[in-house]
Structures are given as structure tokens and as C-alpha cells.
């Protein structure tokens with residue numbers, strides 16, 4: 249019977265192509281808008297590194313102003329100072345650890361045709377690559393020796409390798425960056441990280457950087473700060489080093505702790521470190537140090553932007569309006585079918601038969617609308633890409649789960665919209681329309 | 686087969702009440718061919734619709750096959766319409782998007798028969814009305830008389846025991862009308878009980894029994910043989 253109803257539904261669609269297409273369009277627009285915002289929210293709140301998100305912890309130390317917290321009501325600052333970053337790195341109390349910061353500089357390509365250009369640089373420690381499962385095409389990251397020796401080495405992204413070296417294995421070659429020559433030790437594979445959780449202060453939906461180099465080089469090469477800097481007191485001395493060793497926070501500190509015992513041990517270490525620093529005249533606030541795993545850290549930072557949530561609600565309301573519209577169109581369509589319904593009832597169709605027939609008819613419109621809505625969602629997402637940067641690329645290869653959600657939503661909402669018109673169609677009296685034709 | 690006793694049917698609109706049937710009583714026996722005549726608006730279609738369980742009525746009693754059908758659920762009524770009764774409506778009421786085969790298929794679809802059984806019955810029914818070669822045509826591609834014959838095929842395909850025909854020849858010329866009449870007589874001969882409404886006394890004369898309806902009542906139950914009798918009641 250289902251196939252019969254499906255055939256009748258197709259015939260009915262063809263009979264009123266304009267009316268039917270209007271319904272499909274209404275559903276498609278509602279679904280398209282919803283899927284766009286659902287996808288944005290879904291990706292924003294998805295776990296960027298599911299294998300390890302429970303083992304990677306962001307470190308917060310309360311080194312802030314004794315008279316007021318870094319963030320109300322009593323939260324520590326969301327970055328650490330150079331002093332603390334380097335001290336924690338030296339202590340090596342975690343299984344893996346990397347302090348990091350964003351810097352930048354001018355790249356001067358070897359081949360004469362290309363113009364110099366500005367780039368971001370991620371300053372990090374050697375553990376960075378292993379901690380964040382960074383994939384390599386050629387070579388590898390540097391080792392901890394290179395951190396200590398402040399070796400002039402660099403890891404570059406795949407895109408940068410394509411741009412500078414035409415995609416060849418460039419390990420051992422030289423890049424001129426920020427006025428210095430660096431030796432390439434590794435080239436990454438395509439590396440997408442959404443959200444790019446390791447540094448939310450510079451935008452959780454920014455791209456991963458094109459250049460990575462040992463963080464200690466910041467001091468010797470006087471590399472700039474391209475991230476957020478927050479200070480609660482004036483640097484004691486002028487100049488680059490005066491600022492670097494000030495109480496200003498500008499560095500992210502990540503540690504990898506494999507289990508709860510390691511986490512507790514590290515927390516104890518952080519507290520004793522703070523006590524130590526207090527004895528030296530810093531950390532004037534009571535101990536308020538924190539370890540947040542990846543999802544906790546993203547939640548703390550409201551990585552799912554409020555406007556994305558508002559857009560989600562708006563789009564759901566828009567879907568509702570589209571559905572109300574669809575209800576009106578369905579009523580019009582089904583009232584045009586009163587003659588057919590009346591005849592079918594007269595020759596023996598039960599109310600249930602009529603109900604099922606029209607349920608399939610609305611379901612068909614829902615599915616077509618859903619598919620068209622997916623197309624619109626793709627368009628919408630590439631438009632949203634302007635707002636949230638790289639996000640859009642991820643979305644063109646939409647998750648099968650999301651496709652299923654879209655079609656399910658379309659089916660359910662069209663059937664909901666069809667419920668009243670369908671019920672009404674079963675109320676057509678068997679004989680009422682048969683007198684004359 | 687059919688026994689109506691004092692059936693009353695009132696159509697209510699905001700302004701008027703129409704007493705379409707008043708104390709309508711009639712008995713039709715198994716195997717009969719009854720022709721119903723009467724002036725326009727006298728209640729013939731109303732009677733036929735009630736007989737076919739398409740409409741309910743205010744009071745009185747209607748026994749079909751010995752069962753009181755006035756208390757049946759909508760579902761049960763649908764089932765009886767589907768299995769026992771064949772309809773030929775005053776309009777053809779063919780579905781314009783379906784070809785002849787699918788139009789005849791409509792009642793059979795609700796019967797739970799297999800595809801092959803339906804196909805065999807549809808082809809047989811279309812053959813009976815002489816339209817076997819037109820299965821794939823749409824109703825709009827047929828003449829009025831041919832459409833009427835499709836409507837007859839649709840009513841016959843399920844082999845109902847009870848055939849209700851509301852002016853089955855109303856749209857046909859007299860030659861076609863008589864051939865449809867022959868067809869109905871044929872079916873009647875094979876055991877189907879038929880009640881047919883017609884305006885044409887010469888057709889009515891070919892039926893086994895005539896009844897005359899006036900003002901919502903059966904005014905005459907004897908055989909009517911002449912045109913004058915019909916008109917004068």
C-alpha cells in the first residue's frame with residue numbers, strides 16, 4: 249500500500265506543481281536555516297580532539313592583583329606570565345607540557361618573484377606536536393634539546409610548504425622569517441582543528457598557524473606578541489625584557505596528564521609552586537589554581553558564541569513560520585482533493601486509508617523539502633563562513649549524522665504540519681462531492 | 686436483501702430544512718433489478734446514498750442482508766461499501782490523473798487482494814464494458830459514454846452483490862443507453878441485485894420492477910408500464 253500511496257503522492261505533486269513546489273520551498277527554507285545554525289552550533293561545540301580531550305589540561309594560576317580578581321567573581325587570569333610559563337616548563341612535572349603563544353613576522357620567500365608577507369607564528373615547546381596529535385607529512389617536530397638550545401628551527405604547515413616550496417619535501421631547507429633564517433625540520437599534513445582550542449584568546453575558530461618554532465626564541469629574537477596581553481600592574485622596567493618578565497599574562501600553558509592520580513599530583517605541584525612564588529613576593533592572592541580539560545576549558549570560555557545560539561533560536565522560529573505557511577498550503581491543496589477523497593471513501597477507503605495516503609503525500613513533500621533544505625544549508629554555511637572563518641570548509645563535507653538530522657527534521661516537521669490538513673481530509677463525507685462533476 | 690422502513694432524511698442548512706426522505710419504505714429482494722424513477726429533487730439520489738451507506742439518516746430502520754446498519758461504525762460501513770456494494774454515480778467521478786486501469790483499481794486497492802488478482806479482475810471488467818484496449822488512456826481522452834462505461838467497470842470489478850446505479854445512462858445517447866442496459870441486465874442475470882435510478886421510462890420499463898419516488902416517498906410499488914403512469918404518478 250505504501251508504494252501505491254507514494255505513486256499517488258507523486259501524481260498529486262505533478263497535478264499542482266506550483267502549489268507543491270511552494271510547500272517544498274517553504275520547508276526547504278526553514279530546514280536550510282535550521283540546519284545552517286544547528287551545524288554551526290554542532291561544530292562549535294564538538295570535541296576537537298576526542299581521543300585526548302580528557303587528558304589535556306589548561307593551566308590557570310592566580311598571579312593577579314591582590315585587590316581584585318582577574319575575572320569576577322573570583323577567577324584566575326586565563327593566561328600565565330612568561331616567568332610562570334618558563335618555570336613550569338623547567339619543572340617538567342607533567343607527562344607532557346607546552347607553554348605557547350602567538351607571535352608573528354614577515355616571511356621573505358627565496359624565489360625572487362614572491363613578495364614578502366606577514367604571517368602568524370605559534371611559539372611552543374617540543375611536546376606540542378605529540379600533545380595535540382599534530383600530523384606530519386615530512387620530518388617531525390623539534391626535540392627538547394632544541395628548546396633548551398634555542399635552535400633556529402621551524403615547522404611549517406602544508407599550505408605554507410605548497411606556497412614556499414611547491415609542496416616538495418623541504419626538510420633541511422631554509423626559511424627567512426622575522427629577519428632570521430630558520431631551518432625547516434618538519435612539514436605538517438593538512439591539520440584542521442575546529443574549534444582551535446589550544447588558544448581561544450586569539451579566536452577559537454581561527455586557522456592553525458603556518459609556522460611553529462621553539463618558544464624560548466621569543467626572548468633571544470625579541471619576537472612580538474600577536475595574542476592578547478593583560479596586565480594588572482606596570483612592568484618594573486622598560487624595554488622588551490622588562491615587559492617580558494612583567495606580571496602581564498600572554499601565554500597559554502597546556503599539560504598532558506594521563507589519569508586522575510597524575511592530575512592530582514600536578515594540582516598539588518601547582519599549589520606548592522604558588523606557595524613558593526608567594527614566599528618570593530608574588531601570588532599575593534590565596535591559592536586559586538586550576539586545571540581544565542579541553543571541553544571544560546571551551547565551556548568556561550563560551551566557545552559556542554552567544555550569537556550562534558541566538559541564531560539557532562531564530563532559525564527554529566523561522567522554521568515554525570515556514571511550517572505554518574505549509575499548513576495553509578496543504579489545506580488549500582487537500583481541499584482541492586475533496587472530490588477524490590469523497591470518491592475513495594465512497595468505494596470503501598476507511599478514514600485510516602485516507603489518512604495514510606495523505607501522510608505519505610506530506611511526507612514526500614517533507615523529504616523533497618529536506619533535500620532542498622540541505623542544499624540551502626550548504627549555501628548558508630558558505631555564507632556563514634565569512635563570519636566564522638574556516639568553519640565553512642568543514643561543513644561542505646557535512647557529517648552524515650547532520651544529513652540524517654536534516655532529513656529527519658524535515659520529515660517530522662512536514663508530517664506535523666500535515667497532521668491537521670490530513671485529519672481534515674479524513675472528515676470529507678463519502679458522498680458529499682459526488683453529486684455532479 | 687434491502688429493507689427500509691419509515692426512513693427519514695433531513696438536510697439542514699442555516700436557512701432551510703429539506704425533508705429529502707419522509708417515511709421512505711421499500712423492500713428489495715436478492716436478485717431483483719429495480720428501476721427508480723421520479724421528478725428531479727424527489728429524493729432518488731438521497732435514497733440511493735442511504736442504501737449505499739454513504740449517508741446517515743434521522744430515523745427509521747434500514748436492514749441490509751438482515752443486519753441493522755444504522756448503528757455500524759464508520760469503519761464497518763467503509764468495509765461494507767467496499768465489499769458488498771458497487772456504485773455507479775450520477776457524475777462519472779473518475780480520477781483524472783489515473784488511467785483507466787488505475788481508476789478501476791481504486792476500490793480493489795482497499796480489498797487486500799494481490800496484484801495479479803486485481804489485474805485479472807480489472808482486465809475482465811474493462812473487457813466487459815468493451816474498453817480492454819484503452820487501459821492506459823486517461824479519462825480525459827475518452828468520450829462521455831466511454832467514461833460512463835469505465836465507471837461501470839469500476840463498480841463491477843469487485844463483483845459486488847449489490848449494485849447501485851444513479852442514472853448510469855444519463856450521459857449517453859439512446860443506443861449506448863440500451864447497450865449499457867443490456868450489460869446491467871446481464872449482470873443481474875448472473876445474480877447481482879441492482880437498484881437503478883433513471884429518468885428514461887423506456888429504460889425503466891426494461892427493469893424487473895419499477896418504483897416511483899415523489900416528495901421523498903415511494904408513491905407506487907407496482908409495475909409501471911407506460912410513460913403516462915410515470916408522469917402522473
Ligand SMILES: Nc1ncnc2c1ncn2[C@@H]1O[C@H](COP(=O)(O)OP(=O)(O)OP(=O)(O)O)[C@@H](O)[C@H]1O
Pocket residue numbers: 696697698703704705723724725726727728729730731732
Ligand atoms: N447535501 C444536501 N444539502 C441540502 N439539501 C440537499 C442535499 N442533497 C440533496 N438535498 C435536497 O434534497 C432533495 C432531494 O435531493 P436528491 O438529490 O435526492 O434528488 P433527486 O431525486 O436525485 O434529483 P435529480 O433527479 O435531479 O437527481 C432536494 O430537494 C435537494 O435539494
Ligand SMILES: [Mg+2]
Pocket residue numbers: 729730731775851
Ligand atoms: Mg439525483
